[in-house]
Amino acid sequence: MKESVTTYLEGQIVNEEIEFTLVELCRVSGASQDEVTLWVAEGAFEPQGARPEEWRFSGAALRRVRTAHRLAHDLEINPPGIALVLDLLDEIDSLRVHPRRTRSG
Numbered sequence: 001m002k003e004s005v006t007t008y009l010e011g012q013i014v015n016e017e018i019e020f021t022l023v024e025l026c027r028v029s030g031a032s033q034d035e036v037t038l039w040v041a042e043g044a045f046e047p048q049g050a051r052p053e054e055w056r057f058s059g060a061a062l063r064r065v066r067t068a069h070r071l072a073h074d075l076e077i078n079p080p081g082i083a084l085v086l087d088l089l090d091e092i093d094s095l096r097v098h099p100r101r102t103r104s105g
Helices: 022-029 033-041 059-074 079-097
Strands: none
Touching (some): 022 059, 033 059, 059 079
């Protein structure tokens, strides 16, 4: 008899227009405030507001913070490396959406 395997996926749909405070973003992402502050200092994120108490992050930042958290904890990548990886992942996504057409000639 064949054994069946069931896989469960868990997801969360977040409107990109939602704004998170630093505390809220950390709560839903699992990242610490110190980590997010370091990532902001490295340019990985650009929150609205002058100081951490005033920072507001978009809903799109949640996905990036979760990715940064996994990179930091699973692969032990440092904050400058996380900023670089996130930029490269954005570039890959952009190329997938708008692939360059090859010229035949």
